[in-house]
Structure formats: C-alpha cells, structure tokens
Amino acid sequence: MGVRGIRGAITVEANEAKEIAAATLELTRAIVEANAIDPVDICSVLVTVTADLDDTFPAQSIRQLPGWELVPLMCSLEVPVKGSLEKCIRLMLLVNTDKGQAEIEHVYLQRARILRPDLTKQ
Known part of the structure; x- marks a missing residue:
C-alpha cells in the first residue's frame, strides 16, 4: 500500500458560506465515491x-x-494568478491505497472542468 494524491476542484457562483459548504461537500463526496x-x-x-x-x-x-x-484538514489560499479561474475550491486528498497512479480518478466539477480537461470524465 502506498500514498496517492487525489485532486479535485469545483466552482461556486457566490461568496456565501452555504454555497461554499455545499460545493465543498459535493466535491468531497464525488472524490470519495469515484475512488472508493x-x-x-x-x-x-x-x-x-x-x-x-x-x-x-x-x-x-x-x-x-x-x-x-x-x-x-487544512485550508489555504490558492496562488492569485492574474486571469485564473475565480470562485474556485480545490482539494488534494492524500490517501493510503493499493491503486496505481493511472487508477486514481480526479474530479473536476462545474466551471473547474476547464482546469484539467484531460482528467474530466463527465
């Protein structure tokens, strides 16, 4: 068993606590489900x-x-690159797993799909 990183991102429409919380939970659940x-x-x-x-x-x-x-769990600010995707929440889960790198399913939802179209399956 080794440690693998699993990435994901989602966007929200407004800077509102309920929307941020709901989107964070949606993304977390999607990553958990996709990777068991x-x-x-x-x-x-x-x-x-x-x-x-x-x-x-x-x-x-x-x-x-x-x-x-x-x-x-730890929160941080994303690097503020000019012109980058706004209102975006990103997750990096470090997980103990037997899965190989190619078996990991990264999850990008809403407008965040543009960040990694090569990994977006939806």
Missing part, C-alpha cells in the same frame, strides 16, 4: 480557495461528514 475511499485511509486533505471566497472555512463542512472527525 474510506476516511480511515486518508492521510490528510488540503483545501484551497481563491481569494474571492472568504465567507467560511470549507474544511468545516468536510469535518461534519461521518468518519471524518479525525482526518487532518
């Missing part, structure tokens, strides 16, 4: 947001998921 992740196998989760999302900590919504109480 058990929370006890998660090493840590890094959550980044663009600077225009400052109404809540997205990690707080993840912490409410059953079994995620002890998962280390």
Whole structure:
C-alpha cells in the first residue's frame, strides 16, 4: 500500500458560506465515491480557495461528514494568478491505497472542468 494524491476542484457562483459548504461537500463526496475511499485511509486533505471566497472555512463542512472527525484538514489560499479561474475550491486528498497512479480518478466539477480537461470524465 502506498500514498496517492487525489485532486479535485469545483466552482461556486457566490461568496456565501452555504454555497461554499455545499460545493465543498459535493466535491468531497464525488472524490470519495469515484475512488472508493474510506476516511480511515486518508492521510490528510488540503483545501484551497481563491481569494474571492472568504465567507467560511470549507474544511468545516468536510469535518461534519461521518468518519471524518479525525482526518487532518487544512485550508489555504490558492496562488492569485492574474486571469485564473475565480470562485474556485480545490482539494488534494492524500490517501493510503493499493491503486496505481493511472487508477486514481480526479474530479473536476462545474466551471473547474476547464482546469484539467484531460482528467474530466463527465
């Protein structure tokens, strides 16, 4: 078993706590489902947001998921590159898994699909 990184991103329309929380949960659940992740196998989760999302900590919504109480979560700001995608939440899950790199399913939703069209399956 080794550690693999699983990426994902989603956008929101407004800088509102409820919308940020809902989108964060949607993305987290999609990554978990796509990769059959058990929370006890998660090493840590890094959550980044663009600077225009400052109404809540997205990690707080993840912490409410059953079994995620002890998962280390950290929020940070995304690098503010001019012209980059706005109102975007990104996740990086580090997970203990037997899956190979090519078996990992990264998840990009909403307008975030443009970030990695090569990995977007929807």
